[in-house]
Amino acid sequence: MATEQNGAKRVLKTRHLSMIALGGSIGTGLFVASGSAIATAGPGGALIAYGAIGLMVYFLMTSLGEMATYVPVSGSFSTYATRFVDPALGFALGWNYWFNWAITVAVDVSTTAIVMHFWLPDVPGWIFSLTFLALIFLINLVSVKSFGETEYWLSLIKVITVLAFLVVGVLTIIGVLGGGPAIGLRNFTVKAAPFVGGWPATLSVFVVAGFSFQGTELIGITAGESETPETSIPKAIKQVFWRILLFYILAIAVIAAIIPYFSPNLLGATAQDVAISPFTLVFERIGLAGAASVMNAVILTSVLSSANSGMYASTRMLWSMGETGFASKIFAKTNSRGIPIFALLGTTLVGALTFLTSIMGPHVYQLLVAASGLTGFLAWLGIAISHYRFRRAFIAQGHSLDELVYHAKWFPIGPILAIVMSLIVIVGQDITALTHFEWSRLLISYMSIPLFIVLFVYYKIKYRTHLVPLLDADLSPHREGTSKD
Secondary structure, three states, X not given: OOOOOOOOOOOEOHXXXXXXXXXXXXXXXXXXXXXXXXXXXXXXXXXXXXXXXXXXXXXXXXXXXXXHHHOOOOOXXXXXXXXXXXXXXXXXXXXXXXXXXXXXXXXXXXXXXXXHOOOOOOOOHHHHHHHHHHHHHHHHHHOHHHHHHXXXXXXXXXXXXXXXXXXXXXXXXXXXXXXXXXXXXXXXXXXXXXXXXXXXXXXXXXXXXXXXXXXXXXXXXXXXXXXXXXXXHHHHXXXXXXXXXXXXXXXXXXXXXXXXXXXXXXXXXXXXXXHHOHHHHHHHXXXXXXXXXXXXXXXXHHHHHXXXXXXXXXXXXXXXXXXXXXXXXXXXXOOOOOOOHHHHHXXXXXXXXXXXXXXXXXXXXXXXXXXXXOHHHHHHHHHHHHHHHHHHHHHHOOOOHHHOOOOOOOOOHHHHHHHHHHHHHHHHHHHHHHXXXXXXXXXXXXXXXXXXXXXXXXXXXXXXXXXXXXXXXXXXXXXXXXXXX
């Protein structure tokens, strides 16, 4: 067992790890935005896009699992890039990932106000947002276990909802429910289906699918506080991948079978309109009383789950960077319960300030959100590159794969495929603006990239870092803290 990281208490169990990864990836992207993916590319295009991104995520998770079981640390992406690629890459990945999740917390607490207005339209939204921000802060302050337990139960609600939807959907398709004849699969071939808009439309859904799967990498962040990372991480990776893939693929297939791709409800689907969520429409079809209200409650748990995971992930990344010297040493300090209290306070402060910009004026807030947009994909790219270098260094230094508790299959095909697909998704973020040179849209859509480059170049020039030679890569199972010196 690797040593504990700077006083961290390893209390996250396998069930926590599985649900944390599920909680990070099953949310409004599935419950609401999946409808717009079907409307854009048709049933076939949506299924291909989600299947391909799901395959990429599988390779990313196995890559991350190999490194996380060998070097279980909380700031995994930053640490792995620093040790196996280049400290400048670790610096840029760490700060970008922290920034992304700190902003995501602010976005999520802002969204809670929209969700709560479904029931209480006359209450000022900022009251809900600040209340939920304080709640998320307290959950993460009490203990690592309180975070894990909260995430477990919030995620369980989503899992039960998806399973109920799949059962109801299948019974509706075959004519058992819904009060009408069997629908069958005729909506898969109606009009231009199954493929609508050709490859350009399908490629555009790749970006939507990529955002939907974001959060699966959280399992790497939790490694440093897992009770038994050598066994729980591989188990969680296997469980989470199949559950997510089946949930997304089956849910999209059910939605596409029941609701034709040209339905106005799918065309107008947004993450803020629960009334036209495909889940709501299917539940209403069988006469479920209060379907919209039920789904609104589920979406609220999804948003809170995302905020809870985001607070944890960004806090642990800042804590790790405090240990490595990428951030002030004060962020490396923990209290008696193993909570990195200053990292938690710093993350909460940034989230609160970002939220305040949404009240004072939308422009700054929108720019901050845009600046964090591609950060998750940059993290995926960093994971794939780090794993490719890790495995090559491992062999170059005379190690045997038998020494690895868990090793990713299909190397080097897996990380190379993940690198290529991550680049495709990053470039395709706003392909229309790219091809028509719409500079204002380009700046907003791709803002994460110049920010990442600035961080990388700054650190590289200041500390004159270089690509770590394979024979010099630090393969020690764990180290209390690395340094830039």
